[in-house]
Amino acid sequence: MAKKPVTFTLNGRESAAFAEEGQNLLDFLRRSVGDLSPKYGCGQGGCGACTVLIDGEPHLSCLTLAEAAAGRKVETASGLATGPVLHRLQEAFMERFAAQCGFCTPGMLVSAKALLDCNPRPTRDEIVEALSGNLCRCTGYEPIIEAVLDAAGERARA
Amino acid sequence: MTTVETFPTLAEAARAMGSGAAFFGGGTVLMRDVNAGDGPQRLVRSADPALTEIRAQGETVRLGAGVTMARILAERDLAFLHPVARQIGGPQVRNMGTLGGNLFAPHPYGDFAVALIALGARAVLAGQGGARPVEELMRERARPPLVAAIEIPRPRSGREFGFLKVSRVKPKGVSVLSVAAFLPAEGGRIRGARVAWGAMGPAPMRGQGAERALEGGELDAATIARAAAQAAEGLDPPTDALASAWYRKEVAGVHLRRLLERMERG
Numbered sequence A: 001m002a003k004k005p006v007t008f009t010l011n012g013r014e015s016a017a018f019a020e021e022g023q024n025l026l027d028f029l030r031r032s033v034g035d036l037s038p039k040y041g042c043g044q045g046g047c048g049a050c051t052v053l054i055d056g057e058p059h060l061s062c063l064t065l066a067e068a069a070a071g072r073k074v075e076t077a078s079g080l081a082t083g084p085v086l087h088r089l090q091e092a093f094m095e096r097f098a099a100q101c102g103f104c105t106p107g108m109l110v111s112a113k114a115l116l117d118c119n120p121r122p123t124r125d126e127i128v129e130a131l132s133g134n135l136c137r138c139t140g141y142e143p144i145i146e147a148v149l150d151a152a153g154e155r156a157r158a
Numbered sequence B: 001m002t003t004v005e006t007f008p009t010l011a012e013a014a015r016a017m018g019s020g021a022a023f024f025g026g027g028t029v030l031m032r033d034v035n036a037g038d039g040p041q042r043l044v045r046s047a048d049p050a051l052t053e054i055r056a057q058g059e060t061v062r063l064g065a066g067v068t069m070a071r072i073l074a075e076r077d078l079a080f081l082h083p084v085a086r087q088i089g090g091p092q093v094r095n096m097g098t099l100g101g102n103l104f105a106p107h108p109y110g111d112f113a114v115a116l117i118a119l120g121a122r123a124v125l126a127g128q129g130g131a132r133p134v135e136e137l138m139r140e141r142a143r144p145p146l147v148a149a150i151e152i153p154r155p156r157s158g159r160e161f162g163f164l165k166v167s168r169v170k171p172k173g174v175s176v177l178s179v180a181a182f183l184p185a186e187g188g189r190i191r192g193a194r195v196a197w198g199a200m201g202p203a204p205m206r207g208q209g210a211e212r213a214l215e216g217g218e219l220d221a222a223t224i225a226r227a228a229a230q231a232a233e234g235l236d237p238p239t240d241a242l243a244s245a246w247y248r249k250e251v252a253g254v255h256l257r258r259l260l261e262r263m264e265r266g
């Protein structure tokens, strides 16, 4: 079975690994590259736990061909913190108890990051929309929305 | 076992299609089968820039089949299509899912195709001259021809075109049904009414009952009532986890009425 070399940028660093024929990006990141932050929830596009950013936009890594990441910039939740310093979204998620089991959290975080990167002062409605492709089965959405509002530093608009 | 072949041009991709091959757009439908070990034998991709080309000006808009829902939403000149693109999946799906893939996505998907059929859009096929009505391609869903681009006539005013999607889960549930209406008027009378439905048959389809009721009339309460009464005529909706066929037919008129009333208000 042919393996294809895939060179891409992962959280700002040049990375390369071999992708199997038809392998999805989620499996590739977890098994071949060793980034375990994107989660396998359904493999069907329904849950968003596998969300990663490709060239800054949220994509479902379970529905992306690994080889399609060649030459692209991929960001995952494991790239959010700078050394021991958490990203302000991670801080806000902690403060607001926005993670219970935490399975949806990496996907939520990167979806929220993509939103704040292009819209630093989102309204509550814009946050709900931006997270609408990410399911949470235990925390409930309110603390998550509150955390994103906190991170955006704009609670007044809520 | 699925293999993936990538070609620089659409012409080469078209030649590579054939037995066991599916063209790979955004993959939001195809990859589910691949992940389940049930994918096509061959996935054919193309990096042809023509696939993602957008010509948004003029009376007829031309969009490459590989244009995503998110790209449509980012084009100010495509505002008439924004209410449709916005309602397809969540942000991730809109960043990935393409126009070409929406034409052949199975029930209950295909909301964009519904709008395209109502607008009388035409599909440019790879390696072939001319363009064919999108509506015609719905009959070839089992073996879709490779679509290079879609040509969409731009409505002359916001009142001419409307789209409505009904889903249970907000804001990103799939369709109980979707309906689009294109109602050009001459001297206050509707001439060339086109109504299209999604999730109301094996594929997105025209709603001839409603079209007949609208044709030649004014978009007023009486015409709208007649169209609503005839809405379900000729529709053959499936029963699935979202709704029964009976329910879909029962509510078709209600939702068509809401759409038409919104268009009447302008």
Ligand SMILES: Cc1cc2nc3c(=O)[nH]c(=O)nc-3n(C[C@H](O)[C@H](O)[C@H](O)COP(=O)(O)OP(=O)(O)OC[C@H]3O[C@@H](n4cnc5c(N)ncnc54)[C@H](O)[C@@H]3O)c2cc1C
Residues within 6 Å of the ligand: A044, A045, A046, B022, B023, B024, B025, B026, B027, B028, B029, B030, B031, B065, B066, B087, B088, B089, B090, B093, B096, B097, B098, B099, B100, B101, B102, B103, B104, B105, B108, B109, B110, B111, B112, B144, B145, B146, B147, B148, B172, B173, B174, B175
């Ligand atoms: C969570 C989720 C929610 C969704 N919600 C919606 C929704 O609300 N409304 C909706 O309509 N859809 C929805 N979808 C379905 C799907 O994402 C969209 O229909 C999308 O537009 C499909 O495009 P794609 O490029 O990803 O298709 P692909 O998976 O790439 O392809 C789908 C089919 O089209 C064929 N195809 C693709 N491109 C071409 C081409 N250029 N020429 C010929 N054949 C082609 C493929 O061979 C395949 O048969 C959803 C999917 C998911 C996972």
Ligand code: FES
Residues within 6 Å of the ligand: A039, A040, A041, A042, A043, A044, A045, A046, A047, A048, A049, A050, A051, A060, A061, A062, A063
């Ligand atoms: S694992 Fe990708 S959407 Fe659920």
Ligand code: FES
Residues within 6 Å of the ligand: A098, A099, A100, A101, A102, A103, A104, A105, A135, A136, A137, A138, A139, A140
């Ligand atoms: S915290 Fe458990 S699914 Fe969201």
